[in-house]
Amino acid sequence: MKKFSLKTVVIACAATALVGCGDSETNITEIAPTPASIDDGHDHELGKGRLVIAAADQAVVHIFDLEDNSLVESLTITNPAEYLYASPENRYAVAVQRSFDLVEFIDGGVWQELHGDHYDQHLDTPELTSFSLNDVKPTHYVPRGDKAIVFFDGNKETGVNAGLSLLSDESISAEKVIAEHHFDTYMHGTAEIRGEFILTTLRDSNAESSLPEQVVLLEVHGDHFHQEQVFETTCPALHGSFQTETHIAFACDDGVLAIEQQGNVFTAHKIDNPTDMPEGVRISSLKGSEESNIMIGSSRAGFFLVDLALQNIAPFNWQQKESLTSVTYGFDGHHEHMLILDNEGHLNLFSAENNWQFENRIQVFETLAEDAKPLIVASKAHELIYIINGQEVTTVDLHDGAVVNHFDLDFAPGKAAWLGVAGEEEHEH
Numbered sequence: 001m002k003k004f005s006l007k008t009v010v011i012a013c014a015a016t017a018l019v020g021c022g023d024s025e026t027n028i029t030e031i032a033p034t035p036a037s038i039d040d041g042h043d044h045e046l047g048k049g050r051l052v053i054a055a056a057d058q059a060v061v062h063i064f065d066l067e068d069n070s071l072v073e074s075l076t077i078t079n080p081a082e083y084l085y086a087s088p089e090n091r092y093a094v095a096v097q098r099s100f101d102l103v104e105f106i107d108g109g110v111w112q113e114l115h116g117d118h119y120d121q122h123l124d125t126p127e128l129t130s131f132s133l134n135d136v137k138p139t140h141y142v143p144r145g146d147k148a149i150v151f152f153d154g155n156k157e158t159g160v161n162a163g164l165s166l167l168s169d170e171s172i173s174a175e176k177v178i179a180e181h182h183f184d185t186y187m188h189g190t191a192e193i194r195g196e197f198i199l200t201t202l203r204d205s206n207a208e209s210s211l212p213e214q215v216v217l218l219e220v221h222g223d224h225f226h227q228e229q230v231f232e233t234t235c236p237a238l239h240g241s242f243q244t245e246t247h248i249a250f251a252c253d254d255g256v257l258a259i260e261q262q263g264n265v266f267t268a269h270k271i272d273n274p275t276d277m278p279e280g281v282r283i284s285s286l287k288g289s290e291e292s293n294i295m296i297g298s299s300r301a302g303f304f305l306v307d308l309a310l311q312n313i314a315p316f317n318w319q320q321k322e323s324l325t326s327v328t329y330g331f332d333g334h335h336e337h338m339l340i341l342d343n344e345g346h347l348n349l350f351s352a353e354n355n356w357q358f359e360n361r362i363q364v365f366e367t368l369a370e371d372a373k374p375l376i377v378a379s380k381a382h383e384l385i386y387i388i389n390g391q392e393v394t395t396v397d398l399h400d401g402a403v404v405n406h407f408d409l410d411f412a413p414g415k416a417a418w419l420g421v422a423g424e425e426e427h428e429h
Helices: 169-173
Strands: 050-055 060-065 070-076 083-086 092-097 102-107 110-115 118-123 127-134 138-144 147-152 163-167 179-182 191-194 197-202 214-221 224-230 241-243 247-252 255-262 265-272 285-287 294-299 302-307 312-315 326-331 337-342 346-351 357-363 375-378 384-389 392-397 402-408 413-419
Touching: 050 083, 070 127, 083 138, 092 138, 092 147, 092 413, 138 191, 147 191, 147 197, 163 169, 163 197, 179 214, 179 224, 191 241, 197 224, 247 285, 265 312, 302 326, 326 375, 357 402, 375 413, 384 413
Parallel strands: 083 413, 241 285
Antiparallel strands: 050 060, 050 413, 060 070, 083 092, 092 102, 102 127, 110 118, 138 147, 147 163, 163 179, 191 197, 197 214, 214 224, 241 247, 247 255, 255 265, 285 294, 294 302, 302 312, 326 337, 337 346, 346 357, 375 384, 384 392, 392 402
């Protein structure tokens, strides 16, 4: 059973802390919440927001003001954060401490309040909230619109079953979950939110693998869920998911399970791996744009294009020359572009609107260390991204195609998240 703890003391500290967990994150295209229309009698532009960076291996997070890159606050959390995410409407940092069965929430201090016919923007001092989730192995965090799922894997050795919690910024403020669900076994699962429905995973309790092999449809009923449908089409070793306006997809060992929604009717079909897929290679992560029917599948052998309309999977040959390799990748704030940072220090942009065709290549670094593990964090207010490489944060303006700023850190960084008031998408599709 989930427990919620209240902390009465918030300790501020300027130390260092945090580590991330690679591809276990499942990112969903976020539908921007109510766009900011800030009007308090002056002609203000939307603020740049704040960048929250957890320090590696220490239980501290640092919050920076992106207007001038100054440190706003350093906060101590209970344990080092292994993942760090933004809440669905970007007010809170979600500090997932998987190894310690704990999720904590930090109020970043940037939010907007409806005031008559306009919104007022607030810039408050960040603080660790008294709300937390205590359940076993919180791993996948899946935002969608104004809600998000936290999936808890459970534990094979201790016999604790998996579960999930549905959250929103409003429920975090109210120190409660919207609804929760408990499974009858442990699993390394995930979930996708579709309005009042949740598509999540099922695992045979007698199976050897901790990975699920089926998808189940749940419907929200108050503070819990009712099971509506189990899809017969299986998805062996399911890991990774994504969704578009019409489809929900799950990555399987043998291909991709695509589920189409028409009203309250969900229909599943399998898109098989290509026959020339290298042995031992499978798509383990799905990402993309909600407005494109072509998803990006990543594997240890490279990227693939998963075409939901044509129902096929093909290699994504993104390189402009053969010597290029991907160091890291991500998306802009509205998932209009895929961003691949290559081994020559250039950022490659691919347009979702044009089926992920190459659009631009921006030089960000003169050189990259062979062991570099940079992190891309996107603003949802402007066409800016922040690349954390070593102890330097570099700002890239995607519209101008240029590096526009950078600042140094005096600690070893781990995971990071952008917090602030999201803006409207700047492009028509």
